[in-house]
Amino acid sequence: MKLYKLLITLLFTFLAIAVFAQSSNELKRKKEAYEREIEQLQKVLKKTASGKKLTVQQYNAINTQIRLRQSKIGVINSEIKNLDNQISANTNTVHTLQGQLGDLKKEYAGMVRFAQRNRNAYDKMMFIFAAKDFNQAYKRIKYLQQFSQYRKKQAGYIESTKKDLNGKILVLDRTLKEKSNLLKDQEREKDKLGKDKSVQANLIGKFNKQEKQLKQDIATRKKQQAQIDRAITAAINREIAARRRAEEEARAAAAKAAAIAAAKARAENKPVAATPAEAKPAKTSNSDVLTNTPADAKLSSGFENNRGRLPWPVATGSITERFGVHKVDQASINNEGVNITTAEGSSVRAVFDGEVFMVQTIYGKYFVVIKHGDYFTVYQNLRSVSVSKGERVNTKQTIGVVANTGDVAELHFEIIRGQSKQNPEAWISK
Structure with missing residues (x-):
């Protein structure tokens, strides 16, 4: 039962560690992505720092760098929390293994004492011959054999538990070192964040001095963007209008063909075919979305998916x-x-x-x-x-x-x- 409890404890511990490892790998990928973005923005800021003229792009770059660094600190905090959970799980496992090892050693010591008292062949023979009948004697022989085998297994359990215990202690030491490194990394990032905020404050001060120039730059940007937006909007509107005209022409052609077919049928005293769906008047739509062909509908669906x-x-x-x-x-x-x-x-x-x-x-x-x-x-x-x-x-x-x-x-x-x-x-x- 004790061995069974130990195996259950180890199983849950390994499952927990596997979940932590998966989460930890995802956090490391996020942190590395933030580090790459921050490194690239630092190159941009280093290049623009020498310029006398302050730009909106430079201001946006430092703001983004602050946001990314804050996100990176958040990821580090999550990593530390994960490590704390791992440390707690491993500590519990170590305590369980230590307790189990103590119990195994006590049991083994009891078996050794029993074996010491019955170490010579005469004592064993007397134990067997003292049986009431042949059946009891046979059971005593099997007991002595099984006892010997179990003692060997118990020694194996002790060695295996020692090995597991030493392994968990090593993992625990590595995790503690990793947490220590993360705490140092966190402090460095907080220090850099403070410096970034100082740079941001300086930029705001420069903006105040260059307020007139900044407003002109923003006004120019708005003017250019508005011109581009108008060109795109006009082109999309033309496309929508062209699609609608094409649809209306197709419906009109279908209606005309249906009318000719109906007139011909009446002239020949034949049944008049029902009006096809294409020939029915279309509902008026104020949608600003393009009416799609089957190919375009498939493309839209793929984009949305x-x-x-x-x-x-x-x-x-x-x-x-x-x-x-x-x-x-x-x-x-x-x-x-x-x-x-x-x-x-x-x-x-x-x-x-x-x-x-x-x-x-x-x-x-x-x-x-x-x-x-x-x-x-x-x-x-x-x-x-x-x-x-x-x-x-x-x-x-x-x-x-x-x-x-x-x-x-x-x-x-x-x-x-x-x-x-x-x-x-x-x-x-x-």
Whole structure:
């Protein structure tokens, strides 16, 4: 029973450790991802620090670095919590094994004393011959044999338990060292976070001094973005209108064909066929979503099914300006996509299969729009493009190269359904 309890305890401990290990590996992957993003942003900030002119991109980069560092500290805290659980589980196992080892040693000592008292062959023979009958004598012989075998097994249990105990103590020592290293890492990150916040405070101070220039930069950006948005909206509206005209023409042609067929049937005194569904008047729709062909419907469905799993439009980068309305100092910005800071010269790639809907230049920079059925993806601020309108593209196919905004390589990325802007962070993979 004691051995059974020990095995049950060890089984639950191993299961708990397996769960902790899986969770720990996931946390380590997250931490490494944050470290890569922070390292890339530090390169951007180092490059922009020498410039006299303060930019919105520089301000966004330090804010993002603070957010990433806070997230990294959160991951470290989760890792420490995981290790505490592992330490607790291993400590309980060590105590269980120590108690079990003590019990096994006591039992073994009792067997040794019994064997010592009955060590000579004469005593054993007397024990057997003192039996009342042959059946009892046989049982006593089997008892002595089994006792000898059990004593050997008991010695094996003791050695095995010692080995398990020493192994758990080693694991416990490693876990304690790992926790100590994580606590040091946590302190370093907190120190760096404090320095980042000091840099942020200095930037805000500079913004106050350069307030006029900052407002001009933001106004210019809004003007450029509005021009691009108008061009995209107009193109999508034309596409919707063209689709509706094509549908109406198809319905009219179907109705005309049905009327001719009906007139011919009446003239020949034949039964008049029922009006096909295509010939029935269509309901008026105010939807701003494209009416899909079967191929486009399939593409839309595929795009929707990959929500949260779409690849990033660049291989590496950090979202330095998020979706929605936010403030830079006193100025308000409504970002209808996300801005991704990446390495200079990075390739921009399609996030899903589709057809190139638009390729245009505004203020010396390219933007590309790809249609995925009902959905459109926008890739803005490209210095060059490698696709043309009407071309079919595949997921992760290169469509151009990101341009610099000031000293920062930054891609503006949007997802649109009809005319409704979507939050790209809800669509691309984490």
